[in-house]
Amino acid sequence: MLEFNDVSFAYHKGCPVLTNLSLIVQPGEYIAVAGRNGSGKTTLTRLIMSLLKPVKGKITFESVDTRNYSPADMASFVGYVFQNPSRQMFHDTVIEEAAFGPLQIGIPKVDAIKYAKEALVKVGLDGFETAYPASLSKGQKKRLALASVLSMKPRLLILDEPTSGQDQQDKNAFLALLDQLHSEGLAIMIITHDMSILAERAERTIVMCEGVKVYDGLALELFRTYPIEKWGLRKPVAVAVSHRLSNYGVPFAATIDKLVLELKEVGRSGING
Amino acid sequence: MGKIAPLTKIIFTMMVSIWAVALSSPLSLSLVVAAQLILMVIGRVEIKTYKATAFLALFAVILFVIQYVFVHDIVLALITGLKMMAMAMVFILVLATTRVQELTAALVSQCRIPYEYAFMFTSALRFVPDFLNESQTIQEAQACRGYSTKGNIFKRIINYLSIVKPLVLRAISRSETMALSMELRGFGGERCSFSSQVALGITDYAALTGMAAVTVGVLF
Amino acid sequence: MSEIVIDDLSYTYPKSVEQALEGISLTIESGSFAVLTGFNGSGKTTLCMAIAGAVPHYFGGAMAGNVTVGSLKTTESGICDIANTVGLVMQDYESQLVTLTVEEEVSFGLENRGVECSEIARLVKEALQMVGLSGKERQHTAALSGGQKQRLAIASVLATKPSILVLDDPTSALDPEGACELYELLYQLNQDHGLTIVVVEHDLSLALPYASNFILLENGRIEKKGTPAEVLQYMGIKQQYACVLPELWKLKLGLETDSLCFSDWSTSEEAANELLHCVRSKEAEKSA
Numbered sequence: 001m002l003e004f005n006d007v008s009f010a011y012h013k014g015c016p017v018l019t020n021l022s023l024i025v026q027p028g029e030y031i032a033v034a035g036r037n038g039s040g041k042t043t044l045t046r047l048i049m050s051l052l053k054p055v056k057g058k059i060t061f062e063s064v065d066t067r068n069y070s071p072a073d074m075a076s077f078v079g080y081v082f083q084n085p086s087r088q089m090f091h092d093t094v095i096e097e098a099a100f101g102p103l104q105i106g107i108p109k110v111d112a113i114k115y116a117k118e119a120l121v122k123v124g125l126d127g128f129e130t131a132y133p134a135s136l137s138k139g140q141k142k143r144l145a146l147a148s149v150l151s152m153k154p155r156l157l158i159l160d161e162p163t164s165g166q167d168q169q170d171k172n173a174f175l176a177l178l179d180q181l182h183s184e185g186l187a188i189m190i191i192t193h194d195m196s197i198l199a200e201r202a203e204r205t206i207v208m209c210e211g212v213k214v215y216d217g218l219a220l221e222l223f224r225t226y227p228i229e230k231w232g233l234r235k236p237v238a239v240a241v242s243h244r245l246s247n248y249g250v251p252f253a254a255t256i257d258k259l260v261l262e263l264k265e266v267g268r269s270g271i272n273g
Numbered sequence: 274m275g276k277i278a279p280l281t282k283i284i285f286t287m288m289v290s291i292w293a294v295a296l297s298s299p300l301s302l303s304l305v306v307a308a309q310l311i312l313m314v315i316g317r318v319e320i321k322t323y324k325a326t327a328f329l330a331l332f333a334v335i336l337f338v339i340q341y342v343f344v345h346d347i348v349l350a351l352i353t354g355l356k357m358m359a360m361a362m363v364f365i366l367v368l369a370t371t372r373v374q375e376l377t378a379a380l381v382s383q384c385r386i387p388y389e390y391a392f393m394f395t396s397a398l399r400f401v402p403d404f405l406n407e408s409q410t411i412q413e414a415q416a417c418r419g420y421s422t423k424g425n426i427f428k429r430i431i432n433y434l435s436i437v438k439p440l441v442l443r444a445i446s447r448s449e450t451m452a453l454s455m456e457l458r459g460f461g462g463e464r465c466s467f468s469s470q471v472a473l474g475i476t477d478y479a480a481l482t483g484m485a486a487v488t489v490g491v492l493f
Numbered sequence: 494m495s496e497i498v499i500d501d502l503s504y505t506y507p508k509s510v511e512q513a514l515e516g517i518s519l520t521i522e523s524g525s526f527a528v529l530t531g532f533n534g535s536g537k538t539t540l541c542m543a544i545a546g547a548v549p550h551y552f553g554g555a556m557a558g559n560v561t562v563g564s565l566k567t568t569e570s571g572i573c574d575i576a577n578t579v580g581l582v583m584q585d586y587e588s589q590l591v592t593l594t595v596e597e598e599v600s601f602g603l604e605n606r607g608v609e610c611s612e613i614a615r616l617v618k619e620a621l622q623m624v625g626l627s628g629k630e631r632q633h634t635a636a637l638s639g640g641q642k643q644r645l646a647i648a649s650v651l652a653t654k655p656s657i658l659v660l661d662d663p664t665s666a667l668d669p670e671g672a673c674e675l676y677e678l679l680y681q682l683n684q685d686h687g688l689t690i691v692v693v694e695h696d697l698s699l700a701l702p703y704a705s706n707f708i709l710l711e712n713g714r715i716e717k718k719g720t721p722a723e724v725l726q727y728m729g730i731k732q733q734y735a736c737v738l739p740e741l742w743k744l745k746l747g748l749e750t751d752s753l754c755f756s757d758w759s760t761s762e763e764a765a766n767e768l769l770h771c772v773r774s775k776e777a778e779k780s781a
Binding site: 372395396398399402403448454455457459460467 | 545547551572573576581583585587588589590591592593594596597601602604605606610633634635649650653
Binding site: 035036037038137138139164165166167168169170172193195196232233234235236237238240241244245248250256257259260263264266267 | 531532533534638639640662665666667668669670671673695698733736737739740741743744747748761762764765766768769772773775776
């Protein structure tokens with residue numbers, strides 16, 4: 001669906017922020033992008049949105065070079081939810097906010113309102129159509145920001161740090177919502193520092209370090225074999241603990257639930273040899 | 274230029290303005306501009322200062338052309354352009370060679386300008402880069418929602434509101450935090466000291482005497 | 494000595510009908526590392542503001558009860574005097590920075606208090622050293638990274654030598670590495686300089702290795718307070734807080750049975766060691 005072919009980017013000559021990046025995003029994937037602040041994660045997503053143009057290499061969407069697409073053109077394919085939802089909001093009612101995108105990309109008003117309503121239902125904000133966006137809670141604002149891009153019917157959804165600043169309740173609700181959208185066939189790319197998202201949800205993890213893609217594959221494999229501290233990531237507790245116990249018949253586990261099961265199993269059956 | 278006290282530079286700014294107003298030959302005005310250029314070189318200002326100066330020069334040329342088109346007097350047009358250049362350039366020169374905190378300190382402790390006013394100047398400068406960043410982020414966020422700058426002028430102005438509103442909201446919340454922060458840190462109290470050294474030295478008195486002499490020469 | 498004493502504090506913001514804080518009574522001892530947690534809207538920020546005296550001095554509104562920090566009663570002291578005892582790093586710490594350069598930022602509070610020039614230079618140097626920003630004196634604030642800006646905000650409130658440091662949700666914009674470094678710094682300030690630390694945090698696993706107290710807020714009330722272990726045990730029992738538990742405690746509570754009990758882990762190292770011990774002894778039992 002989306003392809004980066006040996007893409008490099010620099011704001012100033014000699015200071016590359018992204019170097020020789022190649023990657024392919026397939027329809028319906030769930031990808032997590034991790035790495036330090038300033039490692040090039042946001043540059044990657046801005047390149048996807050055509051907010052930046054590659055200095056070298058080519059980006060294609062459905063085999064069409066995106067160089068001549070404006071960000072507004074890209075918006076009908078890719079929905080980008082910014083980290084701080086209040087920067088995206090400027091209308092007086094929730095429904096106007098959600099309908100803004102489809103209206104901008106030339107969808108007739110009747111349909112735009114219909115899409116907006118559908119999107120609000122999806123994120124659980126039906127009934128809030130006439131509410132003032134600024135009066136919503138933090139978690140609701142985040143979901144409104146999501147609805148405002150869903151109403152444009154994108155095929156890929158990019159979320160920049162969707163869980164930062166949210167409490168655990170809102171965070172889990174938001175992630176469950178993404179799971180639902182993903183199961184409906186939407187591709188998801190989530191930029192995150194939250195290792196539990198990598199361990200529990202992502203089918204694929206990309207790690208960026210100093211503008212270079214240093215890992216692209218399964219999160220389990222990443223945790224099992226790679227020196228992730230070097231890339232500014234943190235080992236989940238389950239990984240650290242199961243690693244220490246590996247000599248005693250405890251299999252590798254990336255999530256707490258799995259580790260608890262495994263340890264109970266070891267406790268029941270005893271250790272052989 | 275680092276060793277010259279900020280007060281001297283403030284006086285220098287005023288003097289240059291007086292000279293620029295009083296002088297009326299293209300040659301002497303050119304001299305003032307040239308002298309400032311030399312001071313920039315001596316003061317080892319950054320590249321962006323020269324860029325700002327070049328921009329100013331462009332502006333002066335435009336002024337010159339307009340004046341010439343309407344009045345058809347080439348000398349008068351030249352003088353107007355040079356006067357503008359000489360006066361505006363001195364601000365760039367002084368700002369480029371002085372730290373803002375020293376200027377504030379001099380304005381408050383030597384020129385008796387109330388601290389609140391001098392501080393407003395500093396804090397405004399502090400927020401320019403943040404403000405630009407913020408407006409870029411918002412523009413990008415809107416672009417990602419299909420907002421485009423195409424269309425006729427009215428549509429564009431209406432669309433532009435989409436950037437202004439979140440920007441203003443953010444600026445308000447930001448200024449509230451800032452106001453609280455300033456209050457917590459004792460801003461607006463009676464006593465106030467400055468960590469910058471702004472006292473005048475021998476070079477300053479020499480420079481001031483020189484400036485006074487030039488001024489006398491220019492005026493009489 | 495009790496550093497912060499809050500006695501039956503209730504507070505309502507102006508133009509609001511709901512109470513933001515309701516009957517809060519809390520004592521934080523000198524030298525504590527206290528962590529405030531709870532869902533969004535539970536009153537964590539308001540409580541921080543009350544400790545720093547911004548509630549009610551800056552925000553207005555209706556306050557009942559007392560807050561005493563050090564020897565000052567916040568209702569009877571000026572906000573700036575309270576700031577000599579309590580340093581506040583706000584959630585939006587970027588906007589808290591008001592001057593152009595690093596050096597100016599730290600000296601700002603000192604200049605406003607009329608401190609001598611030579612003394613300012615010394616205090617600025619000391620504060621920057623404490624947070625690891627030495628050598629960046631002349632840099633522009635706008636050019637610093639997020640983590641550095643936060644350190645600068647800390648240095649600028651530490652310069653006036655408060656005995657309490659309050660931080661509102663400091664890690665939300667940091668990466669995992671930056672968050673760990675911040676907690677290391679706070680712990681160092683707590684241990685080496687005897688500062689009392691109060692920090693608002695959603696991710697308890699970050700604070701767990703360092704904290705001496707946990708305070709759980711819910712709807713403006715204290716739901717549970719005590720040692721981290723006490724509060725985490727309580728969260729483990731109450732279903733709605735299960736998602737807030739740090740991974741380490743999910744593991745502990747998931748494994749514990751009536752006959753099996755672990756100690757109160759605060760790092761995965763501790764957990765691994767104890768589990769290792771368990772598995773080994775089981776193995777020895779079996780071979781015996």
